[in-house]
Amino acid sequence: MAIFDKFKKGLSKTRDFISNQINRVAAEFGSFDEDMLDELEMTLVAADCGLPAATEAIDSIREHIRLTGDASRGTVIRVLREKLLSMLDEKKLSVPAGELSIFLMVGVNGTGKTTTAAKLANRYKAEGRRVMMAAADTFRAAAIEQLKEWGERTDTPVISHETGSDPAAVVYDAIQSAKARKTELLIVDTAGRLHTKKNLMDELAKIKRVIQREAADAKVETLLVLDATTGQNAIVQARSYNEAIEVSGLVISKLDGNAKGGVAIAVSRETGLPLALAGLGEQVDDLQDFDKQLFVDALLPIE
Amino acid sequence: MAVLEGLTSRLTAITDKMRGKSRVSEKDIKEMMREIRLALLEADVHYGVVKELAEYINEKAKGSEVMKSLTPGQQIVKIVHESLLEVLGEEEKLAVSSSGFTVFMLYGLQGAGKTTTAAKLALHLRKKGKKPLLVSVDVHRPAAQEQLAVLAKSIDIPYYINPEEKSAAKIAKEGLERAKYLMCNTLIVDTAGRMTIDDEMMQELRDIDKVVQADDRLLIVDAMIGQEAVEIARQFEEQIGLDGFIMTKLDGDARGGAALSIRKMTGKPIKMVGTGEQLADLEPFYPDRLASRILGMGDVLSLIEKAEQTLDEEKAQQTLDRLRQNRFTMQDMLEQLEQIQNMGSIKDMLSMIPGLGSKAANLDVDENQLVSVRAIIQSMTMAERENPKLLNASRRKRIASGSGTSVQAVNQVVRQYNDSLKLMKQFGNMGGRRGKRKRQKFDPSSIQW
Numbered sequence: 001m002a003i004f005d006k007f008k009k010g011l012s013k014t015r016d017f018i019s020n021q022i023n024r025v026a027a028e029f030g031s032f033d034e035d036m037l038d039e040l041e042m043t044l045v046a047a048d049c050g051l052p053a054a055t056e057a058i059d060s061i062r063e064h065i066r067l068t069g070d071a072s073r074g075t076v077i078r079v080l081r082e083k084l085l086s087m088l089d090e091k092k093l094s095v096p097a098g099e100l101s102i103f104l105m106v107g108v109n110g111t112g113k114t115t116t117a118a119k120l121a122n123r124y125k126a127e128g129r130r131v132m133m134a135a136a137d138t139f140r141a142a143a144i145e146q147l148k149e150w151g152e153r154t155d156t157p158v159i160s161h162e163t164g165s166d167p168a169a170v171v172y173d174a175i176q177s178a179k180a181r182k183t184e185l186l187i188v189d190t191a192g193r194l195h196t197k198k199n200l201m202d203e204l205a206k207i208k209r210v211i212q213r214e215a216a217d218a219k220v221e222t223l224l225v226l227d228a229t230t231g232q233n234a235i236v237q238a239r240s241y242n243e244a245i246e247v248s249g250l251v252i253s254k255l256d257g258n259a260k261g262g263v264a265i266a267v268s269r270e271t272g273l274p275l276a277l278a279g280l281g282e283q284v285d286d287l288q289d290f291d292k293q294l295f296v297d298a299l300l301p302i303e
Numbered sequence: 304m305a306v307l308e309g310l311t312s313r314l315t316a317i318t319d320k321m322r323g324k325s326r327v328s329e330k331d332i333k334e335m336m337r338e339i340r341l342a343l344l345e346a347d348v349h350y351g352v353v354k355e356l357a358e359y360i361n362e363k364a365k366g367s368e369v370m371k372s373l374t375p376g377q378q379i380v381k382i383v384h385e386s387l388l389e390v391l392g393e394e395e396k397l398a399v400s401s402s403g404f405t406v407f408m409l410y411g412l413q414g415a416g417k418t419t420t421a422a423k424l425a426l427h428l429r430k431k432g433k434k435p436l437l438v439s440v441d442v443h444r445p446a447a448q449e450q451l452a453v454l455a456k457s458i459d460i461p462y463y464i465n466p467e468e469k470s471a472a473k474i475a476k477e478g479l480e481r482a483k484y485l486m487c488n489t490l491i492v493d494t495a496g497r498m499t500i501d502d503e504m505m506q507e508l509r510d511i512d513k514v515v516q517a518d519d520r521l522l523i524v525d526a527m528i529g530q531e532a533v534e535i536a537r538q539f540e541e542q543i544g545l546d547g548f549i550m551t552k553l554d555g556d557a558r559g560g561a562a563l564s565i566r567k568m569t570g571k572p573i574k575m576v577g578t579g580e581q582l583a584d585l586e587p588f589y590p591d592r593l594a595s596r597i598l599g600m601g602d603v604l605s606l607i608e609k610a611e612q613t614l615d616e617e618k619a620q621q622t623l624d625r626l627r628q629n630r631f632t633m634q635d636m637l638e639q640l641e642q643i644q645n646m647g648s649i650k651d652m653l654s655m656i657p658g659l660g661s662k663a664a665n666l667d668v669d670e671n672q673l674v675s676v677r678a679i680i681q682s683m684t685m686a687e688r689e690n691p692k693l694l695n696a697s698r699r700k701r702i703a704s705g706s707g708t709s710v711q712a713v714n715q716v717v718r719q720y721n722d723s724l725k726l727m728k729q730f731g732n733m734g735g736r737r738g739k740r741k742r743q744k745f746d747p748s749s750i751q752w
Binding site for chain 2: 045046047048050108109111112142145149194196227229231233237256257258263
């Protein structure tokens with residue numbers, strides 16, 4: 001399936017939702033009045049874009065209408081699209097051959113870090129890279145078994161210790177092992193932790209220090225996995241994680257499901273962090289580079 | 304951090320502007336209503352619910368003497384808070400089947416915390432004198448059944464899993480049989496995470512329910528969930544049946560507005576809340592706490608509980624005893640500091656104090672300062688800690704270089720110590736006269752808005 005189709009399919013719920021709303025409000029006269037703009041604002045809020053982002057977008061439409069006098073459906077959608085695009089930042093990940101890259105997967109509990117790690121392993125193996133995973137979630141019951149199972153399914157070696165051991169030690173071993181085996185991508189799966197738990201965030205900072213010290217030459221990506229069903233708390237999560245360990249890219253998971261995914265806009269707008277990946281399904285190959293054009297196109301009705 | 308600004312401070316800012324005006328204009332009220340809507344939306348309350356609530360609050364505010372009071376902002380917040388309480392309703396109990404055998408079925412989206420909650424629920428019910436058996440029918444997520452088995456073993460609760468079996472309904476049936484065989488009176492069924500738009504998975508859930516005939520079908524909802532919560536709850540209710548829900552991960556800082564939306568739109572009660580990663584961290588639901596949380600008004604109760612959990616009571620008592628005997632030393636100060644640090648970041652704690660919630664975010668709290676205070680005290684000898692009067696210029700110089708700080712910083716710590724000594728002597732005397740205070744029951748109406 002082409003990438004665009006996957007995005008569209010993944011976001012079909014959101015697109016239908018926003019399109020229907022826009023079409024519904026525009027149906028009567030074909031152009032937007034003040035009440036309809038208010039309704040459009042609520043439509044964006046209902047997609048978890050957050051009120052500040054929604055207000056900013058609607059204000060720019062309002063301004064455009066004031067300046068040009070053009071309140072037609074087509075214009076409103078075009079201005080909205082441009083505005084949403086300007087709020088999003090994207091980033092393409094790459095894993096060069098012949099050198100070590102490390103992806104550190106972090107996030108609050110239950111966002112899909114382990115599954116995303118497995119999808120990444122699968123993807124870069126398909127690109128011919130030598131991939132390894134480190135089971136640094138030593139806290140949650142059976143988390144190591146879960147990653148090992150994925151390791152078997154994707155034919156990727158997994159470095160692990162016992163449940164309850166020091167995750168930084170797992171990472172240390174994994175790096176040594178990765179160097180010895182000339183691994184090109186080491187994916188570190190960490191335990192889910194709420195950004196408000198200081199001791200757990202400190203533990204993460206320690207893991208990151210170990211990576212920076214033991215693999216100083218490696219290309220390190222710190223990827224924060226956000227659940228697409230999350231509401232406005234995702235902004236606080238991104239901010240806290242970024243303060244603690246400097247996030248380099250965001251992953252929006254479960255974008256195919258019940259979620260409308262507008263939170264991607266809210267988070268990118270508020271934190272300036274770029275979106276790197278989108279999880280668009282449960283299959284191991286359902287992980288895509290985040291493409292903001294496709295994302296916004298999939299959100300809004302196409303003229 | 305504007306996002307987490309409390310409603311109280313925002314409304315107060317508006318009403319402050321009104322002060323001196325003889326009449327409150329339509330515009331003022333409109334502005335206040337907008338702030339209320341904003342606060343609720345930021346808490347992820349469903350926009351439809353927000354609209355309804357805003358109208359209700361508007362009516363209530365109009366009918367009352369709000370604007371004539373000296374603190375209209377606080378009066379409005381009180382009305383909002385009361386309205387939320389009305390929606391949230393009373394605490395409600397978990398089901399008990401008259402047959403003597405009660406079945407709980409837990410379902411929800413992926414990653415909501417079903418498995419952990421299942422184990423927590425088992426522990427909770429056993430404390431209540433029930434005999435539960437845990438069964439995981441998750442045939443989808445790798446190692447999901449093992450996860451439940453590990454948790455069950457850790458709390459010594461019987462469980463049933465069958466990772467080889469592909470049919471969830473079949474495992475459910477086997478689990479049911481095992482529970483009856485072991486003479487358990489409660490079965491807790493942990494199901495795979497699923498999306499309501501996935502028809503196959505919804506059918507699987509119906510099949511499981513047909514086998515176990517659950518008495519309490521509980522939706523597990525993540526406190527962080529956004530606007531979609533209502534639709535998800537409705538879908539589960541329509542397709543499976545819903546008796547109540549459990550909100551998880553309330554130990555984070557998500558406002559949990561979804562609880563309000565789901566309660567309002569489905570009429571189903573919140574039965575329990577998950578407040579931590581430990582298996583004992585499952586609590587009854589208190590509407591007043593959640594209402595305050597949704598409004599970002601701080602949560603004194605959580606703060607008190609956090610302090611109670613973290614602070615070592617024995618050590619605290621020792622410190623208190625020493626205070627009474629005027630023997631509070633640098634060593635005590637260090638221990639206190641460490642206990643405070645164990646509670647998490649100072650900012651987090653400040654944000655739990657009502658009225659401070661919003662301001663805490665803007666406060667420039669230097670957490671590093673505590674670290675250097677610790678380093679300074681740790682660089683002192685035991686004798687110096689016991690008797691700070693020993694600290695002459697040369698000792699202070701040594702401590703400064705030992706702790707990597709300056710003599711000025713050391714001087715400041717000594718000054719702080721002397722100040723707190725003075726302050727604490729006063730407290731110590733007070734405490735001595737009053738004797739041990741009983742822990743008071745919380746009365747929400749006693750909070751000064």
